[in-house]
Amino acid sequence: MPKITYIEDSGKEHVVEAPVGQTVMEAAVKHAVPGIDADCGGACACATCHVYVDPEWLAKTGEQNSMEQSMLDFANDVETNSRLSCQIKVTPDLDGLVVRLPKSQH
Ligand code: FES
8 A cells, every 4th residue: 555654844754554546635634644634525625635745756646736726825835846635646656655734724
């Protein structure tokens, strides 16, 4: 199962085994990774699942889709590597993915 590392703003790391087909948000919520609120449950309607994709992984996670871009307008401290984690599906290629969490989702 692909492993994903979530790094809190404080630097604390959480390594989670994420089933293929789940989203990066779902895997975090299932393992109680703090810092991903996911208020809308993955409908791309809240922007509280904001993460920063490690630059080395950007090619594999793909680009923000247009709905995601509009939602990211409501997030704080958006960077070029910002993604909504409910919009990133876990694939075997993402084994080893590293994402960082923002200071806050609100
Ligand atoms: S969980 Fe709401 S936008 Fe991702």
